[in-house]
Amino acid sequence: MRAADAPGVTPTEIKIGGVFPFSGPASSIGLVGRGTLAYVQSINDNGGILGRKINYIALDDAYSPPKTVEHVRKLIESDEVAFMFGQLGTPGNSAVAKYLAVKNVPTLAIVTGSSKFANAKDYPLTTTGLVSYDTEGKIYAKYLSRTQPTAKYAILFQNDDLGKDYVTAFRTFLGADFDRRVVTTAYDITEPTVDSQAVSLKSSGAEALFVSGTPKFAARAIRKAAEIGWKPMILIDFPPSSVAGTLKPAGLENSIGVIVGTTNKDPNDPKWQQDPGIKAYRAFFEKYLAGADMERRQLGLVRRGFGRGP
Structure with a gap:
């Protein structure tokens, strides 16, 4: 044909x-x-x-x-x-x-x-088009095992394949220690908040919180943790890794120290201003998305190949 x-x-x-x-x-x-x-x-x-x-x-x-x-x-x-x-x-x-x-x-x-x-x-x-959630989840589990080897971990996850893949990754990496050291709770995307889940996870005594989901709920989890005075080490998965889409709605003052693994260069970070890829990104942006908010638009463009890190 x-x-x-x-x-x-x-x-x-x-x-x-x-x-x-x-x-x-x-x-x-x-x-x-x-x-x-x-x-x-x-x-x-x-x-x-x-x-x-x-x-x-x-x-x-x-x-x-x-x-x-x-x-x-x-x-x-x-x-x-x-x-x-x-x-x-x-x-x-x-x-x-x-x-x-x-x-x-x-x-x-x-x-x-x-x-x-x-x-x-x-x-x-x-x-x-993305790194496997399973692979990413194992990276976070390994990081926590190295930085907080005796701590209890909390996982707030989206109740579908997105969130469950990360939970499975932690379970695979931690093996027999998973049930003893990890507490999990899920949310559905139709829920208005994750307030009750955050309160429940805080009561578990967890010293680290991993959120696997989308920006709206990651932001709400970060904000609620701050509101209730819970100060765990917070990690989020790659999908809500946008500063504008997640960290600003959560409150930048509440987002200090939040950790995420990413392969992207942030075009708003001054250290990349002379980077050839970021320069190409900005030129593209000015021509094809003129007038749009670069912080909010960066998510869609870096995932299509502009401004990608090594």
């Missing part, structure tokens, strides 16, 4: 689909979608791909799996996209993975680190 005969591909266009939480409880990381759209525009401005312009159709699922299913079906069956690219969210990707596999649609660079999607046997047409 020639490329021009494939669904979504013509001699002049490649039609690609993506679904993002532009609204809803994870809207701050929906900025990844805005960054993707800007990057696609830059590709088109430079001639597209082998003479074909990209028609990137990005839809809003509000971080709701039923909406994800609805939108992905539309993209495949009505819009007839060639493939999916950059779809964000562990719950949404989980909800549509089997459908896309049955339809034989490639799903590239999905923005989730859920370890199940790294299984090439079950998901042969899927590639991930």
Whole structure:
């Protein structure tokens, strides 16, 4: 079959689909979608791909799996996209993975680190765009074991594959010590706060708190810990690693000392101002996202390849 005969591909266009939480409880990381759209525009401005312009159709699922299913079906069956690219969210990707596999649609660079999607046997047409949550979780567990070897750890996790992967990683790393040294509690993304969970975890006597979830809830956990006078070592997972999306809403005064592992260079950090990658990022930003808040937009762009650290 020639490329021009494939669904979504013509001699002049490649039609690609993506679904993002532009609204809803994870809207701050929906900025990844805005960054993707800007990057696609830059590709088109430079001639597209082998003479074909990209028609990137990005839809809003509000971080709701039923909406994800609805939108992905539309993209495949009505819009007839060639493939999916950059779809964000562990719950949404989980909800549509089997459908896309049955339809034989490639799903590239999905923005989730859920370890199940790294299984090439079950998901042969899927590639991930983030480090495995399992790998990341083991790094945090190793760090805590080295810096606080006798402490009790608390884990506040999102009650889906995103959060559970991190809990599993801690369990695997700590082995028989997990049940003795770790207390966990979950939250659902429909909950308005995580106040009761934070109070419960404080009462456990934990000296370190790891939050695995999305920016809204990581921010609320950090803020609530400060409000109740709980001062554990706080670590957060990569998804809520934005200063603007998480630490500012939590209160910068409450976020001092919060730890996260990241491969990104912060374009707002003065130490990177002469870095060639950051200079390219800023030039791109000024052209394609002029007038937007750089702190809030940085999340979507660094995950598309600008300003990436070594």
